[in-house]
Amino acid sequence: MTVVRKGGCLCGKVTFSVAGEPTRVGLCHCTDCRQESGSAFTYFGIWPAHAFLSEGTTAEHGGRRFCPSCGSRLFVCDEHEAEVKLGSLRDAPSGIVPTYELWIKRREPWLVALPDAEQFDEDRP
Template identity: 50%
Template sequence: MDKIYEGGCRCGAVRYKVEGAPQIVGLCHCAECRKETGSAFLHYADWPMDRFSVEGRYETYDGRSFCPRCGGTLFHLSEEESRAEIAIASLDAAPSAFTPHREGWIKRRESWLTACPEAEQFKEDPV
């Protein structure tokens, strides 16, 4: 049986589940992800849509979904609706099992951050 990971927003109004191992785990240093997270990068993981479920009302701006009550960053559902990109920090459990294997927009990575040793590096968006 596949492991189920649960997460949600800060206030608990939106809850989601993803099942099994993610297809992709990465870090993104682009300006949009920085603004979305209020941090130097976004740690994310992608699951197929058929392994993702959500309960509660969420809002979406420019493809990025969040809780309208507390503003918590949650996920990005792909335009073709084939994958759910989860903001790993929104998982209930610490994301230590999700080591990034790719790192995008490294040309914007802060000089005080080092590259993830096991991650493939991309100057901009991963191909």
């Protein structure tokens, strides 16, 4: 049976689902991710585009989709893949564990590296 995870924005006007397991999961500490999330990093999962479905009207800035009503940052999607902000999934904890960290040269010194996760100074090769 295929796992289907559901998520959405804070106000409920935008919802989405992803089917199956993500192809990869990471944390990103880059300046862009820090600024758009308002946090020290972004926690995201990547699914094939065909496994992703969204409903509701979103707005876009720099390819990133968000709810125009409540401002929740949700996903990036193109014809190949969907990158989902995993904090926007309904069920927490999700059990989805990051396998890599990006831009660790920007990681806050009080954050420790995730055990068993690949570490990249910048983007993945």
